[in-house]
Amino acid sequence: MIFDGVELPSLLTVEKAAQILGLPEEGVRSLIANRQIESVRLNGLIHIVTESIAERLQVETPSRHNQDCE
DSSP states (O other): OTTTTOOOOSSSHHHHHHHHTTOOHHHHHHHHHHTTEEEETTTEEEEEHHHHHHHTTTTTOOOOOOOOOO
């Protein structure tokens, strides 16, 4: 998903998700609690799955092949 001309990573912070959705952070936490967007907990922090935000905003997210690391 591209936001402000930048391709977003697969996981977003609650703060960044709130910015993209135009909601306060508590609104994003409410969406998580109501299972309206997908989230994961990593090292005790909640991260939002970018694709679930794209689905909510009805934005297409074309898939790309991973590039080989050298």
